[in-house]
Amino acid sequence: MGEHVSYDELDWRDESLGARVRVALWLRDEVGEGGIFHKQEMRAVIKGTEQVDRRMRDLRPAGWLIRTYRDKPSLQPDQLYLEKIGQPVWDPEHRAAGLRQISAKVRRAVYEKDGHMCRRCGIAAGEEYADEPGSRARLTLGHVTPRKHGGGVEAADLITECARCNEMVRHLTGVQMNAEQVWDRMTALSGPNMKLLMDWIAVDRRHLGKAEEVWALYRQLPAEARGKLAGDLEHLLKS
Numbered sequence: 011m012g013e014h015v016s017y018d019e020l021d022w023r024d025e026s027l028g029a030r031v032r033v034a035l036w037l038r039d040e041v042g043e044g045g046i047f048h049k050q051e052m053r054a055v056i057k058g059t060e061q062v063d064r065r066m067r068d069l070r071p072a073g074w075l076i077r078t079y080r081d082k083p084s085l086q087p088d089q090l091y092l093e094k095i096g097q098p099v100w101d102p103e104h105r106a107a108g109l110r111q112i113s114a115k116v117r118r119a120v121y122e123k124d125g126h127m128c129r130r131c132g133i134a135a136g137e138e139y140a141d142e143p144g145s146r147a148r149l150t151l152g153h154v155t156p157r158k159h160g161g162g163v164e165a166a167d168l169i170t171e172c173a174r175c176n177e178m179v180r181h182l183t184g185v186q187m188n189a190e191q192v193w194d195r196m197t198a199l200s201g202p203n204m205k206l207l208m209d210w211i212a213v214d215r216r217h218l219g220k221a222e223e224v225w226a227l228y229r230q231l232p233a234e235a236r237g238k239l240a241g242d243l244e245h246l247l248k249s
């Protein structure tokens with residue numbers, strides 16, 4: 011008696027449970043698969059919009075599918091659609107589902123391999139985005155192919171991305187463009203860009219140009235050494 015715990019009885023209102031578990035329970039009990047809800051409604055469970063976004067992202071690797079108006083045009087911009095309830099993260103056995111951590115060693119190796127630059131836009135850590143004065147790029151890791159439940163934390167599965175590209179890619183993968191739509195974008199590229207894309211396709215990765223490679227190496231030097239090299243190069247170009 012009392013040995014068997016029924017997870018059906020867990021309540022999202024129980025503040026002793028973690029935010030991720032409470033959000034999952036709220037979705038299970040108050041929304042249900044196939045249900046539509048507003049982000050604002052979720053503030054009943056958890057405070058702050060960023061927190062809500064983060065918790066929902068946390069559920070994704072555990073197999074939960076939550077759609078936005080970006081991938082489901084019938085929704086209003088503030089509506090979300092619970093397409094699929096994933097693993098029961100309220101069950102202690104599943105609590106860590108999708109939360110496998112990338113080790114510090116793997117993280118370092120990936121940053122190293124990618125020259126401490128975003129593989130998508132080429133920005134280096136701490137650099138300013140040209141179209142966003144005062145911004146500072148932060149590097150993070152993205153997945154080469156959309157992450158499947160549980161795996162994908164080895165160096166080969168990961169690439170360096172700035173937080174901005176990472177966010178963009180998440181949205182793009184949510185959209186799931188079909189081949190025809192990608193073709194439209196391919197053919198809209200200028201000749202040189204189309205050629206460049208073909209080069210990347212041929213080697214199945216976006217390789218860096220010679221100048222970009224040296225740039226990445228230069229960026230890793232201490233400020234003093236960078237200053238000296240900048241002066242020397244300027245001098246060399248003038249002579």
Ligand SMILES: [Zn+2]
Pocket residue numbers: 128129130131132133171172173174175176
């Ligand atoms: Zn980027």
